[in-house]
Amino acid sequence: xxxxxxxxxxxxxxxxxxxxxxxxxxxxxxxxxxxxxxxxxxxxxxxxxxxxxxxxxxxxxxxxxxxxxxxxxxxxxxxxxxxxxxxxxxxxxxxxxxxxxxxxxxxxxxxxxxxxxxxxxxxxxxxxxxxxxxxxxxxxxxxxxxxxxxxxxxxxxxxxxxxxxxxxxxxxxxxxxxxxxxxxxxxxxxxxxxxxxxxxxxxxxxxxxxxxxxxxxxxxxxxx
Ligand SMILES: *Cc1c(COP(=O)(O)O)cnc(C)c1O
Numbered sequence: 001x002x003x004x005x006x007x008x009x010x011x012x013x014x015x016x017x018x019x020x021x022x023x024x025x026x027x028x029x030x031x032x033x034x035x036x037x038x039x040x041x042x043x044x045x046x047x048x049x050x051x052x053x054x055x056x057x058x059x060x061x062x063x064x065x066x067x068x069x070x071x072x073x074x075x076x077x078x079x080x081x082x083x084x085x086x087x088x089x090x091x092x093x094x095x096x097x098x099x100x101x102x103x104x105x106x107x108x109x110x111x112x113x114x115x116x117x118x119x120x121x122x123x124x125x126x127x128x129x130x131x132x133x134x135x136x137x138x139x140x141x142x143x144x145x146x147x148x149x150x151x152x153x154x155x156x157x158x159x160x161x162x163x164x165x166x167x168x169x170x171x172x173x174x175x176x177x178x179x180x181x182x183x184x185x186x187x188x189x190x191x192x193x194x195x196x197x198x199x200x201x202x203x204x205x206x207x208x209x210x211x212x213x214x215x216x217x218x219x220x221x222x223x224x
Contacts, residue, residue: 003043006219014206014213021207027197030074032216034059038066040220045071053095053214057083064090076155076195076214078119078129085109095119095155095195095214098130100142107146114148117155117195120177122170125159136177140189151186153193153211154178158201167201171208 010029018026030051033041041052041063052067054060055077064073075087076095084105088094089112097103097116106114118140121130131139136154143149156174158167174196181191197205197213205213216222 001221003040003049003220004047006221007044007047007049010202010215010219013203017203017207021209023206023209025209025211027202027206027210027213029219030076030212030214031219032076032198032214033063033220034077035216035222036220038063041067044220049219051212053216057087060087061090074212074214081105088114093117093152096129097149097151100139103143103146103149107148110148112148113150115150115152117153117193118151119155119157120174122156122173123159128157128159130156133173133177137181137184140181140186140191144186144188147188149188151181151189151191153191153195154181155195157198158196160200164201164204168204168208171196171201171205171210175208 014026028051030053031044031049032053034055045067051072053074053076054063060075072092074093074095075091078096081102088106088109093115095117096119098119119130120136121128121132140151154174158170178191178194193211195212196210199215199218202213202215
């Protein structure tokens with residue numbers, strides 16, 4: 001389907017749900033291009049998308065090289081420690097910081113401060129990556145020693161379910177935790193942002209005040 005059409009539909013939903021949630025700042029849409037070709041990513045660029053997300057090293061490097069220079073590149077997946085050096089200085093935002101070993105490696109390889117989201121496993125499902133809600137504060141306090149890491153917010157992935165009130169609850173919990181960390185006034189962790197919402201639940205995330213929604217399937221599709 002046409003990216004322009006998809007984007008219009010997404011923007012309409014974001015608009016309606018921000019209104020419903022009394023949210024005045026709409027989220028930025030990150031086009032998740034992990035399933036699609038460079039041509040398809042360029043289609044998204046041509047309809048005005050500037051934020052792009054990839055979850056693997058190869059896809060990230062490929063899309064970054066192919067897209068124009070004014071894009072903002074988000075690495076949204078877990079990153080193996082040994083691959084950090086190959087990519088960390090190419091990333092504008094890293095969404096999946098979830099362990100100290102990774103933080104240590106990022107800090108060592110980074111040539112400047114890296115904007116990171118701490119990934120939080122709000123639902124507590126064992127299959128999901130991320131720090132548990134109860135561990136977020138301790139984890140972030142431990143990051144103080146890493147001068148190249150800036151914690152700009154929290155990220156989560158909601159489970160796949162039709163239970164919208166459950167998903168909303170998870171997003172609300174992430175937001176409350178974001179507010180708690182922000183209130184600590186840590187200079188290395190301003191924690192003002194929320195990365196939440198994907199194809200199935202971006203409308204709910206918008207309603208709860210997401211800063212970034214990460215949309216693949218419903219925006220650029222799963223394949224050509
Ligand atoms: C794949 C992916 C998305 C986008 O998923 P869709 O359901 O296709 O929108 C968002 N966030 C992360 C972390 C992903 O890995």
